[in-house]
Amino acid sequence: MEPLFGKTLSELSEVADEAGLPAFAANQMADWLYKKPTGSIDDMTNLSKKARETLKENYTIGMAACVNMQESTDGTKKYLFNTKTGKFIETAYIPDKDRHTVCVSTQVGCKMGCLFCMTGKQGFQGNLSAGEILNQLRSIEESEKITNIVYMGMGEPLDNLDAVLKSLEILTADWGFAMSPRRITVSTIGIIPAMKEFLEKSEAHLAVSLHSPYDEERKQLMPIQQVYPLDEVLSEIRSWDFGRQRRVSFEYIMFKDLNDTPMHVRELVKKLDGIRCRINLIRFHPIPDTPLDTSTDSTIREFKENLNNQGIVTTIRASRGEDIYAACGLLSTKELVNKK
16 A cells, blocks of 8 residues: 655645546645644545545555654653664654754665764665655654754665655645745755755755864765765855855764864864854764764863854754663664564
């Protein structure tokens, strides 16, 4: 049975046509799928009973409940979802005053092999469909509260570009979730061709994993540096007019005695010259079997102040959910081990 949830309006039009339904049935289905809490095709009561029976022959709604949830003392929640291949993905819900952010995964595992990432240690196990990406925000308790979405969970979003773009279309279209793209941020380690296509086809914000301004250091942390060097990534970003509303930011995980010195501040200022951006400094959440350690709080604060003094807007991302396997990949890895 093929899922309806995760289909675009044009794809729903094809479904309606094949089922012998009138053209306006596509909009009716989209309304039920993306604007109402629909659990089954039978709920679509403005479709005729015959139409619903016809749809049920080949289609299902296709949403899935989480299989596990852990709640942190700070209110952060980590949801675990099963995939159709029997693997697991994670979704984080992060409340902060009036802001309710959900962090979604785009892949099962990841092929990028970043030294600091637990998801990468799982290896690549498959791409999520647009429906599986959207299911993560639709099937959590806080679905109605969500104000912001970040594509920063398991996987490299731009390595699954087609599904990510389709999910963004559904999120932002009037017939879909009708969400402003300015409340959505997509992260990447810098896959230039896919990043270019994303910038052309979406209005969502871009976040680039940077982590070191020095080629050799970045190569040790992120093998992608050998394929798409940072200078080329920044050159592509410079070629885009982001306007005043669209934002580009750089993620920078702070590693003790590796990328947290005044020398790194100076090099970052040089590298990012001419790019209107912000830097988000992130404390490293330790993962098993890694030589890396997080910088001290005082070092991170000094690093932030130095960058701000040099004219680069820099913030420190608050650590959330450290008591519930906060780092991406930890909870799903634990579940996979338990399953064996």
